[in-house]
Amino acid sequence: MPELVFFSGTMDCGKSTLALQIEHNRSARGLAGIIFTRDDRAGEGKLSSRLGLVTDAVEVGDGVDLYGYLVEHLSQGRRADYVIADEAQFLAPEQIDQLARVVDDLEIDVYAFGITTDFRSKLFPGSQRLVELADRVEVLQVEALCWCGARATHNARTVGGVMVVEGAQVVVGDVNQSADEIGYEVLCRRHHRRRMTAASARAAALSPDVLPVSAP
Numbered sequence: 001m002p003e004l005v006f007f008s009g010t011m012d013c014g015k016s017t018l019a020l021q022i023e024h025n026r027s028a029r030g031l032a033g034i035i036f037t038r039d040d041r042a043g044e045g046k047l048s049s050r051l052g053l054v055t056d057a058v059e060v061g062d063g064v065d066l067y068g069y070l071v072e073h074l075s076q077g078r079r080a081d082y083v084i085a086d087e088a089q090f091l092a093p094e095q096i097d098q099l100a101r102v103v104d105d106l107e108i109d110v111y112a113f114g115i116t117t118d119f120r121s122k123l124f125p126g127s128q129r130l131v132e133l134a135d136r137v138e139v140l141q142v143e144a145l146c147w148c149g150a151r152a153t154h155n156a157r158t159v160g161g162v163m164v165v166e167g168a169q170v171v172v173g174d175v176n177q178s179a180d181e182i183g184y185e186v187l188c189r190r191h192h193r194r195r196m197t198a199a200s201a202r203a204a205a206l207s208p209d210v211l212p213v214s215a216p
């Protein structure tokens with residue numbers, strides 16, 4: 001039975017690396033896949049991993065009908081044995097419904113990869129729809145670690161080095177270097193709640209105000 005599988009996790013948990021691995025394993029077996037992505041760090045129409053691997057992909061813009069794309073592709077006599085959707089958190093809920101239809105009506109496996117929650121620890125709409133519709137949700141086993149060594153389960157956004165919990169869910173084009181540069185860091189829930197990033201923990205450790213008071 002074809003399946004809609006949601007591989008979920010935090011940032012840095014190796015989602016895109018696994019997506020590339022699945023793509024490699026299946027194409028090595030002579031299978032043909034369609035790779036959808038959106039706003040990959042390597043640029044438009046690319047699926048890349050932090051480990052440096054990259055492959056071509058179909059950039060999915062707003063309003064693109066993913067089911068329609070597959071029907072069109074197949075009607076041209078081309079093959080699609082499986083679909084990979086990376087950065088699936090950025091897809092609209094309707095596009096996740098279209099992926100479910102690809103599984104049910106076209107009988108093609110769909111492997112979606114996405115970050116579950118945003119920097120405010122709220123579900124991305126695309127990820128929420130995947131949790132609702134997926135046949136299986138796999139939490140990735142390559143665990144990202146917080147600076148304290150605990151399992152990192154939350155994504156933090158920093159602006160100019162300071163953690164923020166408000167702002168737009170998706171900031172596009174935040175790659176320019178500046179004092180207000182937006183960064184991301186994975187944290188455990190405890191340190192996400194306390195808004196303690198690696199940098200602020202280091203600063204606190206160096207401050208005499210917070211040195212532990214030794215017993216008299």
Ligand SMILES: [Zn+2]
Nearest residue numbers: 146148188191
């Ligand atoms: Zn921590």
